[in-house]
Structure formats: structure tokens, C-alpha cells
Amino acid sequence: MSEELIGIIKGLCEKSERRILLTVADGLGGLPMEPGGPTELEAAKTPNLDRLAPVSDLGLLEPVGPGITPGSGPAHLALFGYDPVKYNIGRGVLEGLGIDFPLTGRDVAARFNFATVDGSGMLVDRRAGRLSTEENRRLVRKLRDGIRVGKGLEVFIETVKEHRGLLVVRGEGLQGDIHDTDPQELGVPALPAQATNPRAEKTAAIVNDLIAQAAAILKGEPKGNMILLRGFARHEPLPTMGERYGVRACAVAQYPMYRGLARLVGMTVAPHTASTAEDLKELGAHFPSFDFFYLHFKKTDSRGEDGDFPAKVGAIEELDRMIPELLALKPDVFALTADHSTPCVLAMHSWHPVPLLLHSPYCRPTGAKRFTERNCAGGSLGLRPSTDLMPILLAHARKLIKFGA
């Protein structure tokens, strides 16, 4: 969608009480395990979706572009109507979102590994023997206690998992144009943090000082006496969904990455949940106070990544059992789709468009009896970029006024 068109849509948005419920079944799109076989959606028993399909619009959404296999970040941003190419979120920022770290517009974030160097500073293990998360936490505590920074600066050091962590530097005028310090090979020293743009030189100097302090603090640790940084990125706050669409948006998601992505586009994120039952409870509790809801369902992706076809079919059946409770909330517009496909036969994200079901009083069903990739391919919504979804949802919720006379 062109910038002009995005601007026009923004100008057409009108506040209303009508509610949109967007359920994102992560990695839902699938493939047959062998030619002629069913996809995961086709193999699943989905009585509730089967009732919805004949009275809904179906279609296919392409997350980023033809042939492009997206990560969760760009795939979700596209569903929320943000061009994932324009809003290319840096790795450091994504890592921050992934651990639910509340980033601000004054932050530069980078991922780090604990690594091990020998007596002369040469790398002998870039992952410090994949030390345990517990051991990671101990080293992080040591760094937090020891590191000192100048006035006007703050530093946050966070455990991610095993040997991985997150470094956030907060202050005025910081920039993320800094080269990785991980040389990607052994027997050489870590690289200094080098600015790739003159505007980042001050930030690079701060980072080099932090690395030197870290090395001094970690000296003597048999595993993890150094840190290697990569994916430096300044956090650029995005226009919020409220600003772009005039909606009050609320997210219900169990996993930190999705909670972080929702926060990135200005959604209110419901308290942590750990089960489908808790998700439904939070959704119900927030339903009166918001008019756009993003519900994230993770298992379809996890079982797809496992390559476990029967388990992904089971996840889809669990999703299907949620449908009556979701519809009982009486959303004016109900949509079910995926951020990307995760076919079991590939056991990873894929480039295939994702199935979309949209239910409102203003649908043009084409007679499909089930919600499957195949039926979506002949659906009335056609094959479209994922970024088309938001304006279509807004239109079905009667939140877009007429363009021109």
C-alpha cells in the first residue's frame, strides 16, 4: 500500500463502539506432508470453523512479499497494517521485545553472547560453552553490580537464555549504527564497537567503555569472561494503532515477543496469561473497554516448528474449541488468520500465504464449506498483502468513512 493511500485511510478513520477481534494463530498455514495429502487445517476436525466458513469471507494474505519467509516481527507488523519493509525493526530491539523489555525512544539495544577468551584475549568459545540460564543470571548480576556509566546515561543488562543476553543503553542522542563486535571466528580478539555512521561515534565510545568494564568484571570466570555484541539498533517508536486508526487496541498474548510487538504499536497489553482459559478470561475482562483486540495463539507454530503433523492438527483442534467462546463475546467483526505459515513438512516458517477468515454482517461468502488454504485460494477476499487486512477490518466495523464525493 502506498504512503498516500495510508495517509488517506488515516484521514477516513472514524471512532465507533464496534469491536474487532483479530485472532492470530501463529504459523497456522500448512502444506501436505506428501503430494495429494491434506494440509494440517484440512486434516483437523474443526466443527466450529466449519459452521463459520460458509457465512464468512475467505482469502489469502501474503505477509511481506512473494517468496519471502518472514520472522514473527515483520509478519505481525504487516497484520497490524505497518509496512514490514519500512518498519524494519532491528534485531536488538526485537530481542528486547522478545523478553518484554519496555524500550523507550532514547534506547539503543543489542543482543550479546557470553564468550570465553584466553589469557591474551583471543576467543576460544563464542558461546561460553552454552552456559546455563542460571549461570547467565549470575554473570548478569555481577555485571549490573559492577558497571558504572556517566551522567545522563543508564545501562540495562538482561538475561535472555543460556549464553544470550540483551544490552540496552539509554540516553539522549544515542544511535544504533554500530558494527557487531562478534568476529564470527575463533583465535582472534573481539572487535571494537565501530560506528558505521559518524553520528554513532559517541554511542560506540560508550559501548567500548562498557565492554572494557565487562571484561574487567568477568576476568577470572572460567566460562564467559567476555561479551560479544551484535544487532545494535536504536528503538524508533512507531505511530500507534490509536494514531493511525483511531482504535483503542488491546492484546492478549502469552509469549513475550508478541506482547512486545503489540506494545510496539501502542496496544494495551493484558496481564500475563499461561493458558487458553486465562486468555479467554483476560479477553472477556478487557472487552468492554477497547474496540480492537489481538489474541495470539502460539501452539500452531510451535508444533509446526517441531514438524509434528498430528500435534499441529491437535493444536488446530484446540483453537477450534475456543471459537464458540470468542464468538460469545459478540465482536462485530471476527477474523482468524496467521502471521506466517509453518508447515510441518518444512518444520520452519515458510513463504506461503496464510489463510484468512473474516466474519461480519457484510460478507460475500463463496460457498466454501470449510476453512482451508484451498478454499481460501478461491475466497472473495482474494490473495492480498497482509497489510491490506487492517483497513478491511476497519471497513467491516464501519470505522472508515467514504473517500471523495
Add this chain to the structure above:
Amino acid sequence: MSEELIGIIKGLCEKSERRILLTVADGLGGLPMEPGGPTELEAAKTPNLDRLAPVSDLGLLEPVGPGITPGSGPAHLALFGYDPVKYNIGRGVLEGLGIDFPLTGRDVAARFNFATVDGSGMLVDRRAGRLSTEENRRLVRKLRDGIRVGKGLEVFIETVKEHRGLLVVRGEGLQGDIHDTDPQELGVPALPAQATNPRAEKTAAIVNDLIAQAAAILKGEPKGNMILLRGFARHEPLPTMGERYGVRACAVAQYPMYRGLARLVGMTVAPHTASTAEDLKELGAHFPSFDFFYLHFKKTDSRGEDGDFPAKVGAIEELDRMIPELLALKPDVFALTADHSTPCVLAMHSWHPVPLLLHSPYCRPTGAKRFTERNCAGGSLGLRPSTDLMPILLAHARKLIKFGA
């Protein structure tokens, strides 16, 4: 479509005698009145379209963008191949088109209301009691008789309907960047015409002089002693269809807005008609002299706006009865589509893509037995922006040569 592609298509156009007949059934696209019900097209008895559908290409056109409900202006421009976002026609110009006023490239147009002010110039009625069209005509005659303008300038004052009118100022170097003078509230005076861009200051001064003259002329009228102006727009002539596609284009349309839109893109507009029989007569009379024809059919939209499902079905059946006479003209390419959808269930324009039928010797029918939204969703032309239509029509008329070797 990118500007580059538009330029390429322009370079590929080749004149030929082959004729394209594009019938636009205004607001044709519909919806079921209740889940599981038929759309207006599905409910209509359309024996002639039923004969055509199995030997034609079907598809769906999206007028402006996903979720966008277009007005008639942008929706028609898109069908004629003009990007409706780039060629966003100002309200004043559209009002001029709507009363069939022949605008030129030296014109700034604005809509006006007759309003009533009290003795101290404060607004007491922004619509002058919605005075009658007859009364409007009397006041317009008074203004025409009294208003004087400087050398090189012309002013046109036109009745639209009830309290509404059109002001056109014609001269060299005029600009439309002028703020509305309607303050949108009572108890305050009308705003002066203020330039929103320095280039429009001269025009704003001319307009302020006209307003002062109008106030003096209308002084003493109990209702309508002031005018409020809004929607100032300079008329920017568009490249004509002849320039863009090498066609000689002719329009047959009963309503002034559509005649004006056709004139805007350089079509020759057939004399006024008031019935389908007259439309067919004019079309026949002009058929030998042109190679592109735009025929506008209004009733499908009017009955849709009324929310009268049986009446819209009846309008579609009337349209169907025209088909044999249209085909008897032996156009090389016959297309039937809509500018936008006007589903009875909404009783207004909507964002839904419009059905398209294209008949030529070079079609790839997919076996659909009827021309319905549902069958169009699975058609061989797919779902496309409305701006794609013109080059496809030109191609079927063998008016586009090969691109590249």
C-alpha cells in the same frame, strides 16, 4: 499501477478500429441481506448475462484500495485508468462536474451556501432555512446582475439545489488553496477567504471582494443575505483518454456528474438522454465515429442507496434486457462492471470489490454459469485494482503492442 508502468502502457498503445464498450452499472456490487442469502445479482433473473458468463472472463475490481468506500468521482476515474489517489478531484470541481458546468484550466471553483446573518453580521442560519431551488435561482440572478469584476476575470454563479450553489472564478494564475469561509457555527461572522498557500493570496483577495459585493447585493433579503464558501479547488485538466490510450472516447450518461467525469478525461459526451431507450439510440448513433464507449447505468446505485432489494434486483433485470441490443452493436470488446458496490443491506456505497465481466474473442472462461460476485471471485481476471481495467480492455481490443523483444 506505478507511474513507470503507466508510461510503458502509453508507449504501447496503437490506434485501431476495434471498439470497446464499457458498461458501468453504478453500485452494481451487492451483499446478501442475511447470512446465507443471495446477493442482488444472484437473486436477479438475468438470462442474457447467463448466456454471456460461460464464454467471458470474470473478475473482481477494487476501486481505490482495501476497505475504502469510494465516492463516484474516484471510483469512475479508477475505471478510466486514472489513479484516484493521485487525481484527487477537489469538492468544488466535483460540484461543477455534478451540474455539468464546463470547467476550464483557468478556473477555481467552490461550493457555496446561501446563509442568513443578523444586523451585526453574525450567522443565524448557515443554510438560509434551506430555501427553495426557485428562491435560490432568484438570488443567483440578482448576484449575476450585480457583481462586477476586474479586467481579465470572469465569474460564474450557478444554482445547484435548495440553498446550495457553485461559484467559479476564471482568470490567469488563480489558485485554489483557500480556506472555507463557513465557520461551521452560529453567532459568529463568516470567515474571510484566507489563502492556505501564499500563491493563492491574489485569488483570496478576489474572492473576498466577491463576498463583499454579494453581501451588499443580498442586503435586505430576509433569508439568504450572505454566502458561505467551501471546497475551493483549482481545476487541473487531466491528460485525456486520447492522449493516454490513443482512443476516441464517447460517453452516454443521463446524469450530470457522470457526464462531467467523462468530460474530465476528454471524452466526447453524447447529448442528454433520459431513458435507456434514448441511451441505446445515442450509443448507436455515435458507434461508427468512436472506438471507446462508456455507457452509464444509474438505477442499480439508486435502488441500492434506497436499500430496496427487490427494486435493485429489478434494475439489474432491466440492465440484463439491454444486453442483446448492446451486443448487436458488435463491439470487439464488451465489459460490464461497476464503479463501486452499493449493497441494499448497507443502503450506501461500500468498500466491497465490484464484479467484472469481459467478453472478447480472447477469453479464458473458468466455467461459471452466471455473472455473480461469487463467480467473479474465482474468475480468470482475479482480484485487481480498478485501474488495471483499461489496459486489459485495450489488450483485448488488440490496441497494445508487445513490450520488449
